[in-house]
Amino acid sequence: MTEPEMWEAVQRSDASYDGLFFYAVKTTGIFCRPSCKSKPPKRENLCYFASGEEARAAGFRPCKRCRSDLLEYQPMREIAAEIKARLDKASSLDDVGLTPRRMTDVFKQEYGVTPKEYADSLRLRTAKEMLAGSPEKVIDVAYRAGFSSLAAFNRFFKQQTGQTPTAYRKEHQVL
Ligand SMILES: [Zn+2]
Incomplete structure (x- = not known):
């Protein structure tokens, strides 16, 4: 995470960053979670830590307002x-x-990996398993793996494996 991104998150009191980092205020010796409603002072007075432990180790105390000490979970x-x-x-x-x-x-x-890459890997696994281990038609495999058309499935499969589903099936079918 970059400093501008963290600074942005602190200014917005963005709770979706809680647990990802803490900010500490050099002038007060306090560290906070990004969502803390205490408005941070000048940008140059802030420093950032990945965990509350690190902030403590650097000599900062947890904030009483946002209870940055309680954020052990992520x-x-x-x-x-x-x-x-x-x-x-x-x-x-x-x-x-x-x-x-x-x-x-x-x-x-x-x-x-991104959620999309992860979802793609799941779909690919399902498709491969069905192509190799089931008698289902390729179009049915496509639908079961979450594709809305055979063309989309063929495109996806070829892009991921370099083979068409049919060629893959010929090579791997175990039935
Ligand atoms: Zn705070």
């Missing part, structure tokens, strides 16, 4: 896990409560 980590669980079940991400961009950042920070 809400963003939980949100990332929630996003993953939903992708696993192919359910909607609409009410996760983050913008798509934040969702991508949070997810990538935790799992190293």
Whole structure:
């Protein structure tokens, strides 16, 4: 995370950054979570820490207002896990409560891939398993793997594997 991004989050008291970093105020010796409503002073007086422990180690005390000492859990980590669980079940991400961009950042920070890349890998796995291990028609495999058309599925599959679904099936079918 860059300083401008963290500074932005602090100014907006953006709770979706809580747990991702803490900011400390050099002039007061206090550290806060990004959502703290105490308005931060000048930008040059802030410094940033990845954890409350690090802020303490550097000599800062937790803020009584936002209780930065209580933030031992990592809400963003939980949100990332929630996003993953939903992708696993192919359910909607609409009410996760983050913008798509934040969702991508949070997810990538935790799992190293974007939600889309992760969802794609799930769809590809499903498709491969069905092509190799089931007698279902390719069009049915496409629908079961979450594609709305055979063309979209063919395009996706070829892009991911370099093969068409039919060629993949010929090579891997175990029936
Ligand atoms: Zn605070």
